[in-house]
Amino acid sequence: xxALRALIGPALIVxxxxxVFGAGLYFGNGMAEKRHQAALIVQQQAHAQALIEAxxxxxxxxxxxxxxxxxxxxxxxxxxxxxxGLVSELRNRPERPASGVPESPGAEPARCTxxxxxxxxxEFLIRLAQDADATREALNQCKQAYEALQ
Numbered sequence: 001x002x003a004l005r006a007l008i009g010p011a012l013i014v015x016x017x018x019x020v021f022g023a024g025l026y027f028g029n030g031m032a033e034k035r036h037q038a039a040l041i042v043q044q045q046a047h048a049q050a051l052i053e054a055x056x057x058x059x060x061x062x063x064x065x066x067x068x069x070x071x072x073x074x075x076x077x078x079x080x081x082x083x084x085g086l087v088s089e090l091r092n093r094p095e096r097p098a099s100g101v102p103e104s105p106g107a108e109p110a111r112c113t114x115x116x117x118x119x120x121x122x123e124f125l126i127r128l129a130q131d132a133d134a135t136r137e138a139l140n141q142c143k144q145a146y147e148a149l150q
Contacts, residue, residue, distance in 0.1 A: 064148045072141040076134055083130045090126075093119040 096118040117125070 061148065065145050068141055068144045068148065072137055075137050079130060079133050079137070083126055086126050087123055090119045090122050093117070093122060095119050096121065 114122070114125075
């Protein structure tokens with residue numbers, strides 16, 4: 001009986017320690033889980049807010065890019081109308097002779113203002129200038145869009 005009493009005391013102590021340790025693990029994990037859930041909720045809210053802000057910024061930049069594109073398109077449309085008008089005025093000019101040599105040289109052959117150009121040559125130069133102006137406008141549009149991002 002004495003041996004049994006000697007074993008009961010330490011067994012109760014060990015059992016109590018195991019019970020306290022188990023309760024600590026159980027309640028400790030519950031607290032850690034709650035802290036983790038709270039941190040996760042805060043992180044999700046911050047992510048949602050960042051998405052809203054990013055979307056608003058994206059929409060603002062897209063609106064600026066659209067406005068830049070509209071302005072550029074208007075300038076190119078104006079250029080195209082102007083070129084059409086100039087090309088239609090070329091009907092009054094003579095065509096280049098088949099030989100490529102002018103029929104009668106002007107009074108001052110060393111100086112040319114463009115008024116004496118043949119229809120084909122004039123149209124070529126007008127269209128070349130149109131392409132250059134359209135390219136310059138596309139470059140300006142690209143620069144403005146880039147600067148809007150800065």
